[in-house]
Amino acid sequence: xxxxxxxxxxxxxxxxxxxxxxxxxxxxxxxxxxxxxxxxxxxxxxxxxxxxxxxxxxxxxxxxxxxxxxxxxxxxxxxxxxxxxxxxxxxxxxxxxxxxxxxxxxxxxxxxxxxxxxxxxxxxxxxxxxxxxxxxxxxxxxxxxxxxxxxxxxxxxxxxxxxxxxxxxxxxxxxxxxxxxxxxxxxxxxxxxxxxxxxxxxxxxxxxxxxxxxxxxxxxxxxxxxxxxxxxxxxxxxxxxxxxxxxxxxxxxxxxxxxxxxxxxxxxxxxxxxxxxxxxxxxxxxxxxxxxxxxxxxxxxxxxxxxxxxxxxxxxxxxxxxxxxxxxxxxxxxxxxxxxxxxxxxxxxxxxxxxxxxxxxxxxxxxxxxxxxxxxxxxxxxxxxxxxxxxxxxxxxxxxxxxxx
Numbered sequence: 001x002x003x004x005x006x007x008x009x010x011x012x013x014x015x016x017x018x019x020x021x022x023x024x025x026x027x028x029x030x031x032x033x034x035x036x037x038x039x040x041x042x043x044x045x046x047x048x049x050x051x052x053x054x055x056x057x058x059x060x061x062x063x064x065x066x067x068x069x070x071x072x073x074x075x076x077x078x079x080x081x082x083x084x085x086x087x088x089x090x091x092x093x094x095x096x097x098x099x100x101x102x103x104x105x106x107x108x109x110x111x112x113x114x115x116x117x118x119x120x121x122x123x124x125x126x127x128x129x130x131x132x133x134x135x136x137x138x139x140x141x142x143x144x145x146x147x148x149x150x151x152x153x154x155x156x157x158x159x160x161x162x163x164x165x166x167x168x169x170x171x172x173x174x175x176x177x178x179x180x181x182x183x184x185x186x187x188x189x190x191x192x193x194x195x196x197x198x199x200x201x202x203x204x205x206x207x208x209x210x211x212x213x214x215x216x217x218x219x220x221x222x223x224x225x226x227x228x229x230x231x232x233x234x235x236x237x238x239x240x241x242x243x244x245x246x247x248x249x250x251x252x253x254x255x256x257x258x259x260x261x262x263x264x265x266x267x268x269x270x271x272x273x274x275x276x277x278x279x280x281x282x283x284x285x286x287x288x289x290x291x292x293x294x295x296x297x298x299x300x301x302x303x304x305x306x307x308x309x310x311x312x313x314x315x316x317x318x319x320x321x322x323x324x325x326x327x328x329x330x331x332x333x334x335x336x337x338x339x340x341x342x343x344x345x346x347x348x349x350x351x352x353x354x355x356x357x358x359x360x361x362x363x364x365x366x367x368x369x370x371x372x373x374x375x376x377x378x379x380x381x382x383x384x385x386x387x388x389x390x391x392x393x394x395x396x397x398x399x400x401x402x403x404x405x
Contacts, residue, residue, distance in 0.1 A: 009393035017386040024379040030367035031376065037365040050365045052153075053357055059147045060354045067347040069129065070143030071340060074162055077133035078336035080126030084119050084134075084167055084301075085329040088322060091115045091307075095318045098309035109310040112318075116169070116304055123167050123301075134332070136166035136299050145346045160346060162339045165332035168299030170219065196289050198226070198265070198281040207289075209250050209275040216245040217295070219305065222253055224291040226265065231256040246275030253277065262287070300328055 030036055040047045091112055098108045126134050131141060142159035149155050198205050209222065218240045223232040233252040239245050254267045254277055264283025270276060281287050304325060309315040 007393060007397060009396060010390060013386060013390035013393045017383070017390055020379060020382045020386050024376070024383060027376050027379055031369070031373075033367075035365050036367040046364050050361050053361050056147065056149065057354055057357050057361070060350050060357070063144055063146060064347065064350050064354070066144040067343055067350065070141075070160070070162070071343045071347060073128040073131055073133065073141070073143075074336055074340045074343060076126055076128045077165070078333055078340055080122050080134050081165060081167060081329050081333040081336060083122050085326060085333060087115050087119050087122070088326045088329060092319075092322045092326065095307070095309055095315060095322050098315035099319065101312070105310050105312075105315065109308060112307055112309055116307070119167075119301070119304065120169060123169075133162065133164040133336070134167045136164070136168040136170075138164050140164055143343060145343070146350070160339070160343055162343075163335060165335060166300035167329060167332060169301050169305045170221065170294045170299050198279050198287040198289055200264075200281050200283055200286050205279045205281075206273075207277050207279065207291075208273075209246050209253065209277070216240050216249060221294045222249060222291065223294070224253065224257070224289065226257065226260070226262055226289050227287045229260045229262050231260050244274055247271065250275045250277050300332070301325055 029038065037043045037046050037050065094108050094111045094115070097103060098105055123135050124132075126132055131138070133141065140161055140163045142161050144157060145160045146158040147155055148158055196205065196207070216235050216239060218235060218237040220235040220240075221232055222235075223230065225231075231253070233249060233256050235245070235249060235252075239248040239252070242248055251269055254269050257265070257267050264281055265287065266280045266282070268278045268280070270278065279289075303321045307314075307318045307321055309318050
């Protein structure tokens with residue numbers, strides 16, 4: 001039956017053309033974005049999985065940066081320990097020369113002192129981004145190495161712990177760091193650091209230097225950083241032998257602070273309060289204050305400070321000490337080498353893992369361009385045929401006119 005009101009052929013042709021146009025639009029989107037799954041409406045499950053994996057890839061890139069930083073830090077420490085080993089070997093040659101009676105031991109001892117100073121300089125400067133693994137200031141450091149996702153989707157971080165190696169000639173005291181409030185703060189010889197602040201406007205704050213449970217010894221050092229100025233005082237043999245060494249240490253530190261010339265800051269010492277310094281900050285800004293106490297001779301190379309070849313007895317004792325010191329630095333270099341190798345291996349793994357995840361994401365969401373190209377050409381032909389079919393279907397009602405001619 002023919003009808004001028006209902007054209008079934010045209011409706012079928014129109015639906016076919018709409019379907020071809022939708023497929024063609026989807027194919028053109030794949031070509032322009034390069035993705036088969038560009039949004040959640042394309043395939044919600046695959047899109048969700050790919051987004052989780054993309055977040056992991058982004059996290060692993062940050063981990064790669066952390067591993068690079070950690071590797072550089074450990075590399076600096078390793079190179080420092082190897083340099084110190086070489087310097088100690090040179091010192092050993094000098095000490096061996098001092099075993100002979102027919103030598104100028106004073107000159108040889110001067111060489112020992114110069115090498116010791118160079119070792120201390122290497123240890124003190126072996127820092128990367130502010131972290132020094134060989135001066136005894138830290139016990140260890142953690143390097144972020146991985147993000148672990150379990151079957152439930154929970155994520156946890158993993159780290160590689162690098163143990164520091166104390167190659168200083170003076171170690172930090174063993175007690176915990178403590179903070180002191182404004183108005184009164186105390187730093188003891190058996191505490192490693194203190195932190196406080198000096199309020200502006202002329203308020204007086206006191207800091208007391210006391211013996212605590214550890215007596216002052218020659219070579220001990222009290223350091224302070226006030227604002228951006230650093231000062232220190234090293235305890236002398238006379239200080240350590242005095243009946244009240246804290247008084248002498250306090251005065252010595254006061255003089256060092258005065259010499260720094262910190263604007264608006266005055267420091268007073270009252271002999272009625274042994275070891276106490278009174279700070280008055282008349283400047284316009286608060287001053288942050290931090291300090292540190294260092295025990296002489298307690299570092300990993302503490303025995304280095306006692307080496308003296310100016311006498312036959314000293315040369316004999318030095319020969320025994322230097323072997324132990326060299327063994328210490330060799331062990332330290334080996335430990336850093338192991339840690340650096342571990343970080344390097346993990347860095348290579350994270351790089352390969354990132355590539356594998358990226359490839360996996362691509363296999364899920366990327367379009368097959370060869371297949372898409374072939375599909376595009378087929379759809380273009382189908383579109384042309386569907387258009388012609390619709391045109392023919394729309395013309396069929398015209399045939400009815402012949403029935404009324």
